[in-house]
Amino acid sequence: MSNPPTRPPSIRDVAGIAGVSPQTVSRVLNGHHSLRPATRDRVQAAIGQLGYHRNYAARSLSTGRTQIIGLVLFNTDSYARSTVVSSIELAAAQLDHSVICAPISSMNDHAIETAVQGLVDRGADGIILAVPMIRSSPVVERIGTTTPIVTLDGSRTESSELLVIDQALVAELATQHLLDLGHETVWHLAGPQNWIEACDRSEGWRTTLERAGKAAPPELQGDWSPASGYKNGLIAARIPDLTAMFVSSDEMAFGLIRALHESGKRIPQDISIVSVDNVALAEFSYPSLTTVAQPFKTIGKLAVQRLLHRLDPARSELPPVTLVPELIVRNSTGAPPAP
Structure with missing residues (x-):
């Protein structure tokens, strides 16, 4: 007869080995900075010893958060847009979040509204709107009153925050x-x-x-x-x-x-x-x-940080916005030809 499968380790198991409370383990996992380094080291050692991994489904049930960021972007193979997307994904991963992308193929209100609503339906905690809208959408405006939205290089709305390069x-x-x-x-x-x-x-x-x-x-x-x-x-x-x-x-x-x-x-x-x-x-x-x-890499990182701050102002610092373009002079410019 085969042995029954063992259950995966839990936060309580980690807490027992580290000699701390489950709440302390949770604080370590969530990156709180108020813990003593020795306590943090003990918890991380216990995590490694047990091979503990978070159960995100269980966590979302207890916290009401999915740790998912929705990203609406124009469907293009542009180098610039791909840099922004990769910087958003990297910044989100570093803060223990995942990104769901909703690419759109046309710059019209219906496409943008459908993408935003679809991300909300899939459980996104907040949304980064990386489409350069000339005017705001009433539907996006309404969604933004209940789901935090950060807009990159688009039109300003009452309910969303705008990160823009001049x-x-x-x-x-x-x-x-x-x-x-x-x-x-x-x-x-x-x-x-x-x-x-x-x-x-x-x-x-x-x-x-x-x-x-x-x-x-x-x-x-x-x-x-x-x-x-x-x-x-x-x-x-x-x-x-x-x-x-x-x-x-x-x-x-x-x-x-x-x-x-x-x-x-x-x-x-x-x-x-x-x-x-x-x-x-x-x-x-x-x-x-x-x-x-x-500063494409900077704007992607700032978008994630500011979105998470809107989700929980008490847990994350609000970084200053410094999005300044810079002229890089190379060999394609010079004085005009002589008459």
Whole structure:
């Protein structure tokens, strides 16, 4: 006859070996900082000795929390978005939470509302809304009154918290850099205008030119993809007085650079280029890309921290928000060509 299976170790078993209360074991597991190091070490040694693992199902029944963060994001293979997602997942794991993603394929209210409601239905304690909404949704607003929501680079609502990088400042840094190099004006390859980031960058570019007394050329339109950058690069190569361009993303800039090379244009001798994001490949393009770096890893970590603070203000500290873009000057910008 086979032996009956033994039950897995419990918090009470850990507490018995460590000589502490089950509440103390729970505090160690939850990362409380008020415990003495010797007590923490004894509990962790007992956990290792028993091979104890948390039962999250039982924990959610006792606490009413699932330790799940919902993440709504636009379905894209963008390097920038993947960096934000990975930073959110890493920060959540470090704080003993898991992430459920709800990608959407279109930037409309119905898709966003369905994704948010679906995450609530699946038990998410809180939601990070990583979609650049231009306007707030009444449904998301209502859900935010009962489920904490942190929004990244979207519109502000009464019920959710907004973490935002100043995209107008991003455009100002890029445009002013080109003007300071002596270019008469700066052209702009914009992102899709249903993204609030693209709208804010367009406005920042235009405002910077107006403040400098420069006329704004016609705006070129892209869709964030390298292919749209390539298409617009073929157009840009045929514009005689174009010597400087602000591109709204690194990935569009990669396509634009290839088109300019194929059209016989030298960078930066003929045309200078500044873009946005500072993805890992920007340093290794040819020439290396001058770009405005955005703190994607920081914003993902802050989003998780601030969401958990909203869930339990007494248990987690509220970190300060420092989301400042930075101009990284490389080889794709220079003085305009001589007349």
